[in-house]
Amino acid sequence: xxxxxxxxxxxxxxxxxxxxxxxxxxxxxxxxxxxxxxxxxxxxxxxxxxxxxxxxxxxxxxxxxxxxxxxxxxxxxxxxxxxxxxxxxxxxxxxxxxxxxxxxxxxxxxxxxxxxxxxxxxxxxxxx
Amino acid sequence: xxxxxxxxxxxxxxxxxxxxxxxxxxxxxxxxxxxxxxxxxxxxxxxxxxxxxxxxxxxxxxxxxxxxxxxxxxxxxxxxxxxxxxxxxxxxxxxxxxxxxxxxxxxxxxxxxxxxxxxxxxxxxxxxxxxxxxxxxxxxxxxxxxxxxxxxxxxxxxxxxxxxx
Numbered sequence: 001x002x003x004x005x006x007x008x009x010x011x012x013x014x015x016x017x018x019x020x021x022x023x024x025x026x027x028x029x030x031x032x033x034x035x036x037x038x039x040x041x042x043x044x045x046x047x048x049x050x051x052x053x054x055x056x057x058x059x060x061x062x063x064x065x066x067x068x069x070x071x072x073x074x075x076x077x078x079x080x081x082x083x084x085x086x087x088x089x090x091x092x093x094x095x096x097x098x099x100x101x102x103x104x105x106x107x108x109x110x111x112x113x114x115x116x117x118x119x120x121x122x123x124x125x126x127x128x
Numbered sequence: 129x130x131x132x133x134x135x136x137x138x139x140x141x142x143x144x145x146x147x148x149x150x151x152x153x154x155x156x157x158x159x160x161x162x163x164x165x166x167x168x169x170x171x172x173x174x175x176x177x178x179x180x181x182x183x184x185x186x187x188x189x190x191x192x193x194x195x196x197x198x199x200x201x202x203x204x205x206x207x208x209x210x211x212x213x214x215x216x217x218x219x220x221x222x223x224x225x226x227x228x229x230x231x232x233x234x235x236x237x238x239x240x241x242x243x244x245x246x247x248x249x250x251x252x253x254x255x256x257x258x259x260x261x262x263x264x265x266x267x268x269x270x271x272x273x274x275x276x277x278x279x280x281x282x283x284x285x286x287x288x289x290x291x292x293x
Contacts, residue, residue, distance in 0.1 A: 018210075019206060019210060022209075022210040022213050022214050023210075023213075025213060025214065026209070026213035029213075030213065030220075032222075034222065034251070034253070034265045035220065035222050035265075035267060037251050037265070038209055038213075038249065038251060038267045039209070039213060041245055041246070041251060042202070042205050042206050042209045042246065043206055043209055043210050043213070045202070045206075045246070046202060046203060046206035047206075067154070068151050069151060069152060069154060072148060072151055072152060078202075078246065079242075081245070081246065082241070082242035082243075082244075082245030082246050082252070083242065085245050085251050086241060086242075086245060086251070086252055086253070089251055089252070089253035089254065089265060090253065090254050092253075093253060093254050093263070099222070100222065102219070102220070102221060102222060103222045103223065103224060104221065104222075104223045104224070104269075104272075105223050105224035105225055105226070105272070107224045107226065107253075107254070107263050
């Protein structure tokens with residue numbers, strides 16, 4: 001029984017580590033700001049979730065009673081990650097950060113000619 | 129005159145805060161009840177002016193099912209994104225998509241935008257000023273219309289059923 005629990009904990013820890021690593025890798029090597037956002041919002045969220053569940057299982061097996069604290073941390077993470085990603089993306093659009101040429105679809109937030117119509121135009125525009 | 133309404137504007141939120149406080153403190157001592165209770169009264173008092181009115185949940189069971197579905201999708205989303213990032217031979221086709229919103233309440237739009245950010249390859253980037261469309265950035269898209277349809281069927285329609293109709 002002990003072995004099974006240990007195996008589950010190790011698996012969760014390894015999976016968590018791999019996900020967090022891939023998320024950071026994505027942040028480091030993807031080509032533009034908007035693509036880089038994807039790594040930390042998803043891979044890292046699940047990675048940390050895995051680690052927290054591992055921690056919960058560990059303390060459950062050690063102390064004999066379930067501990068809900070880690071679940072709360074995971075929940076907070078799931079609530080805050082999309083909000084911060086949204087704000088970062090919004091800021092990126094507002095600053096008119098460049099995106100790779102492969103990107104399809106041109107939102108009006110990033111079109112040069114409409115900069116004047118936006119509420120607060122950024123002085124040094126330019127992208128692409 | 130001090131009415132319960134003026135010092136306890138959101139009773140449900142206060143109780144929730146107290147419960148979360150006790151769980152985080154991992155103790156049910158009297159002192160924690162006093163501290164948690166004080167916070168549970170003070171925090172809503174300071175913040176309730178910023179809150180949008182929250183629409184009523186019409187179908188709680190559907191909400192539960194929606195939550196489970198989103199959790200499942202978060203897991204698949206992670207595998208997908210991890211694969212996309214770690215495969216060096218794959219050429220990504222990032223895409224800005226304008227998603228026409230069907231929802232009207234700001235609270236449900238927030239839920240939808242958060243769901244989109246957490247699920248496969250998409251981050252919601254900007255809610256347009258008129259509240260009618262949502263700008264989404266997707267990491268790798270082959271068919272734009274299929275993605276819009278998928279979001280519509282999988283997330284937006286259930287949310288509309290739960291809260292608005």
